[in-house]
Amino acid sequence: MSNDLNQPVEIKHIAHQEGPKRHLITFVISILFTAFAFAAVVFAGQSPFVAPFIVVLALVQVLFQLYIWMHMDQKGHELPAIGIYFGFLIAFLAVVTFVYWLGGY
């Protein structure tokens, strides 16, 4: 085995020809979720449930980005997933701390 980093190391089966369909669907879903969030703020801005509702919408939308557009659903993405989730965990802890102990609510 040569150690040349730019030698192809594996040529397996032909990749499935990934169509644009699911990406277009994801796009439509993203636009819809965004529209829901804006609509919720415009039409129900006084409700105490608006903030948690739109945060959940954002989280779902982010999962679509990660799993569909960034291909985290495909095989071989275990370590990237650990990296993203652990980073998210630290970020989440920081946000929770700042919300509850630094008057962010």
Added chain:
Amino acid sequence: MVGHGHVSHSPKRYTGLMDWLTTVDHKKIGILYLIAGGFFFLIGGLEAILIRVQLMYPENHIFVGATFNELTTMHGTTMIFLAAMPVIFALMNAIVPLQIGARDVAFPFLNALGFWLFFMGGVLLNSSWFLGGAPDAGWTAYPPLSSSFSGHGVDFYVLGLQIAGVGTWIGGINFLVTIINMRAPGMTFMRLPLFTWTAFVTSAMVLFAFPAITVSLVLLMFDRLFHANFFNPASGGNEVIWEHLFWIFGHPEVYILILPCFGIISEIVTIFSKKRLFGYSAMVFATVLIGFLGFMVWAHHMFTVGMGPVANAIFGVATMLIAIPTGIKIFNWLFTMWGGHIRFTTAMLYAVGFIPTFVIGGMTGVMLAVPAADLQYHDTYFVIAHFHYVIVGGMAFGLFGGLYLWWPKMFGRMLNESLGKWNFWFFFIGFHLTFFPQHFLGLMGMPRRVFTYLPGQGFELGNFLSSIGAFLMGVATVILIINIVVTNALPKNAPADPWDGRTLEWAIPSPAPEYNFAQTPLVRGLDALWTEKMAGKKEMTPAEPLGSIHMPSASIMPLIMAIGLFIAGFGFMYHLIPVIVLGLGITVVCMFIRSLYDDHGWHIEPDEIENNRKGVKA
């Protein structure tokens, strides 16, 4: 396989100084880290001795007020960021690729960039001594002291650490990918040597912890240089934000420092007890668990801030939990030594000295984790004694032991064992003499970061002993330097395997050749080399035929990119927009060039490898 057409076969190999400035070889970068880290260690040590000179007698007037504040601030900052981190990266660079049977790290260019960023950041920080005074707000730089009540020095702290921190962060990513992707055939995760495992967890912690200090330094920089209001309550700001962000980074940072030393101790204890590590998988589990819990406990540095009983209790209990995996490690080292064929080399002395010392530091850590008690200990010398027991008694002992262990592999020469033992005993006795009395000074109420104390309060003896101990550690350091100088004058004759080692780095010549392994080894068990030795073989089974080896090209660009940020740092500090543009411009242009011109590298051909082999055997 023959290299393909576009690869240059006439390598551009630099010599002399240019070789060191352009190197992308992880072994040379390791030596650069060691030299730079050692240099900053001497500066930080000198600062420590000056602090102890001032505190030797009550009402001393040698380094008072602002000067004392500069000394303590720079001692802490230098030792943590510019001495401990680089020496850890020195050993990781020198050893981890060898331990996993790799020819190189995943990103040689980024590795060099990481070093030069760290180095330029360190130089920027220390240039403050000559440009209007060093930072003086403590190594933790809490606002508003650091934002509104400190001089120009804190600007050097902010920008110097920012540049150095980016370098460390890049280094962390490089080691993660190296350990994940570059392992030799058969080197599964559960066969990784413990030092590599700890390097892996430490790199992961670097990855997730350093962005927090990047942000906190950015906020402080904006407050100081652009009149932002993050830490200014009069305009709606909140100083406690800094404390949280700093410790979200800062607590993982102390585990970043100590974990690789746990790994070093594990290597030393196994080699010099001639036994396999007791409870390998428990050790791995404990390492990962410490890494994880390290992120969950930062607010125990802030019990006196007033977060309330719920937060204090959560963080207190979480902190105490860390004692469990740490205890697992302590017992496993003891059980490894139990019944072993122990050789008390200098490295082993450091490992054996490490265990009780670290246990003391860990015990005081659990004491400090009790919030109610911590309100009494907070900001006293008890805290100083605690963290020096873990950082010096733990980390420095581990690093010194690691240097004695791996010096032949890094430099091809054996450090002198007699001088080594003098070095150890002076350091060991000096260390305990310095910091053991500080526990009692703290319990008696002596506050930290205050430049003097009055006579007649019972502080005299403890401080006097402490200062004598610091001088002894100074003597120990001088002995180490003499040892290095003496060793360097001797011929390069270290054997490949001077200690009867167990892991892959001992399967190749000392120092390791440029390509590490002439043929990638096939790993057949934990302690790869020992497995072969037990099978009656003298060397590793190769996993490939001898062939031409691809190498990355040397490059001056990492240095230039770091210099660009160094220049931009001064531009920010003095509000000189052209200088900022110039500095950032240099760095960005280098990035463009790096993207546009692909590095195809060069090859070392089999005949050269054969010549090297014969040279070693002759």
Added chain:
Amino acid sequence: MKSEMAILPPNPEKATLEGKNKVLGFWLFLGGEMVLFGSLFATFIALRHGTAGGPKAQELFSLPMVALATFILLTSSLTSVLAILGMHRQNVGVLRGWLWITVLLGVAFLGLEVYEFTEYVNEGHTISSSAFGSAFYTLVGFHGGHVLAGVTWITLLIAQSYKKGLTVITAPKFYLASLYWHFVDLVWVFIFTVVYLIGKVGT
């Protein structure tokens, strides 16, 4: 090596060890960026009511403009994934075309952001007007800086593609740039939610 000659393996971005290293290293980089933006978000959330008598979020923000910016960035995220689909079909023309559109959308987003910031400064909302101002400009500015870096990077890659085409060396670069662009969009999803929408609600 021009694209029309190259017969590439199915996933050219991970066909070489160097490509694999780059992709993994970049994902880890993004994991670290999570903490970076998490810290900035936490800071913003803690300081968003600290207006100190200056302009408040409710008075400043204009939802139509935010909606437009969001639409632009979401669309650019789609176009960058379509570029990668083109790359996987080994069609450098499709790859380049979608990347050009991505860059144009990125520039449009930046233009909108510059316009927005200028408006705010005219209304007395600056980085030094209050802690809210400091936190707002730092968080949104960091994101904007990422967009600027992405636009520059992708432009540089497009320029390279004319000369180098699509090879196992250039493929990882396109793939990484696309991952980066999605990540920038991902951060924006939280920004429009947490900064603008919740800011408009005022809780």
